[in-house]
Amino acid sequence: MKRWPLPGVRAGASRAFEKRRSFACCSAMPEIVIVGAGPAGSTCAAELARAGREVLLVERAAFPRTKVCGEYLNAAAQRELDRGGLADAVGHLAQPIRGIALSAHGMKMIFDFASPAWSLPRSRFDALLLEHALGTGAKMQRGQVHDVRRSEAGFLIAFRDDSGLERILESEFLIGADGIGSVVARKLGHARSSQGGRFAIGGHFRGFERLDGRIEMYIGRKKYFAINPLPQEGEANVMLVMDREVMRAWSDDLQAHMARETRTLTANTRPIDSVELLGKRVAVGPLRQRTKTVADRGAFLVGDAAGFVDPFTGQGVALAMQTGRAAAAALSQPRAEARYRAVHRALFTERKRVGAFVGLLVKSPFLARLAARWLQTDERLRTFLIRKVSGI
Ligand SMILES: Cc1cc2nc3c(=O)[nH]c(=O)nc-3n(C[C@H](O)[C@H](O)[C@H](O)COP(=O)(O)OP(=O)(O)OC[C@H]3O[C@@H](n4cnc5c(N)ncnc54)[C@H](O)[C@@H]3O)c2cc1C
Incomplete structure (x- = not known):
């Protein structure tokens, strides 16, 4: 492992970079570093590697790892898996989910899907996505990223590897796929403080x-x-x-x-x-996770790192994969940041609205009863709502 001297550390740089001026570093500098190998990071990595880009995932956990999640995969997630060539592999392992039985304020409503959704433990699901990304040509480094800053060439990424060694990577592009509380979002000043x-x-x-x-x-x-x-x-x-x-x-x-x-x-x-x-x-x-921007001068935030949608409607995994894919696609086009911001806004706003609407309906007994009556009598409205909640 060669020692990589840090080029001039500017005053005001974070403590991690100031404390030492030389760290053990990777022998090759990847073009793109992705922090976090959840659904967003692995999908993004697979897409970039497939397009021939040099990409390194930095992940703190040893896979397979668990993740707090309802483990429901909606139709939009299935569609994403299909696009990535993984639908058969996941479908083979998953439990088919035919619908949702919702009990609220003493009422029970059944919403059956047109075709089954899936459920699968995240330990298996995420490992499958990561395996696929690595099979496509992405590389992976175990390590906990604790600091990030901009450099002349792009970004410096400080992490502690699985043997406890402090290391620094430099890359041209940086993708934060590190979930709620994203270090990348915070250190680049893209996180927005929020309450609740x-x-x-x-x-x-x-x-x-x-x-x-x-x-x-x-x-x-x-x-x-x-x-x-x-x-x-x-x-x-x-x-x-x-x-x-x-x-x-x-x-x-x-x-x-x-x-x-x-x-x-x-x-x-x-x-x-x-x-x-x-x-x-x-x-x-x-x-909670709120951001000021999801893309700025070579840095992109994907999945939960870019913003969190309440888990009530189970849309997070699909959104993570969609935004991971969108960031990868944007990176091969001019004005990548603006392009990604627009796609992200459209995806995120839609998911957020659907979640807020359904949340509102079930919150008050009056609205829930009204909605139940409508949905029981109006087949088209029912189908529309199920499709929206499924992300399609
Ligand atoms: C209670 C609950 C229930 C949910 N239920 C559902 C559901 O049923 N269906 C659904 O679709 N969605 C659900 N979600 C949402 C879903 O879990 C997330 O939206 C999804 O996991 C986001 O994927 P991601 O790749 O962005 O982040 P994550 O899955 O959180 O992955 C982030 C990865 O980054 C790594 N990482 C984090 N910090 C660092 C660091 N500093 N250095 C290196 N690596 C790092 C982590 O180890 C992790 O592997 C639920 C969420 C919650 C909280």
Whole structure:
């Protein structure tokens, strides 16, 4: 490993760059560095490598790794997988999901899809996407990026590799695909501070009876609870998403509150303390990410790093793949940043609107009842809403 002396570090540069002037570095400087190998990063890497670009993914986790997620893949995600040539591989492993059974304010509504969606543990799904990107020619480096700044040639990216060694990479382009709380967005000054954000708690559970291939969603005040059937018989992904104040009020005994709440929300039909937790219970939050810009002078933000959509409508994975692909496509065209900003705005605004609209409908008992009545009688409206929520 050669030592790579840093060219003149300017005053005001971040501490990581000031502390040392020489770091162990990669022998070759990649043209494009992507931080994060989730769906956004891996999709972007595969597209760039396929186009013959030299791309290096820097990922902090050892794959396969888990990710807090409902693990539902909607029609838009399926479409993206199809474009990338991965639909058969994922479809073969996934659990078909025929629809959503929504319970809110004492009502139950069934929304069945025209063709099944999928669910698949993220450990398998993300590993498959990464494997595909590497097979296409992208390279990967394990490491936690902790600092980023602009240089004459493009960007300097400081990370700690899996043996604890401090290293710096230089690349012409930089793509932040590092999810909520993105280091790339923060260090380049593209993150926008924001308040609020929900919290999620859940995990994989075994021992569910009568799972019928639909996602069950139970809506309560300031919280919702989702059960998503997984490929193994009787197993499901369980997520309880709640406002910050609920999380705070429950902090004395999260497990007991979760058990009580799932009994209430499901009218005792799906108490979480009657099924077996597989592995660890996971909690994450606050779920928020806002940015001032998603592309500026060679830097691009994709997936959650560019902005977060509430998980209620399960659109995040599709959006991550779509924005990853869009950034890769923009990079081969003139005015790449402006082009990507426009595509991102269109995709993100649409997803955000759909999420906000559905969120509003189920929030108030009055609106939920009205919507239920409309949707039961108007087939076209029902199909339209299902298509919108599926991202197509
Ligand atoms: C509770 C919950 C439920 C959800 N349910 C669904 C659902 O059912 N369906 C759906 O479509 N979406 C769902 N989502 C949204 C979905 O999980 C995200 O939108 C999606 O994972 C975004 O992909 P990404 O590639 O942008 O980021 P991520 O999947 O978060 O990947 C980011 C990657 O970057 C790596 N990384 C982070 N920081 C660094 C660093 N400093 N250095 C190096 N590597 C780094 C991480 O290890 C990770 O591998 C849910 C989200 C939540 C929170």
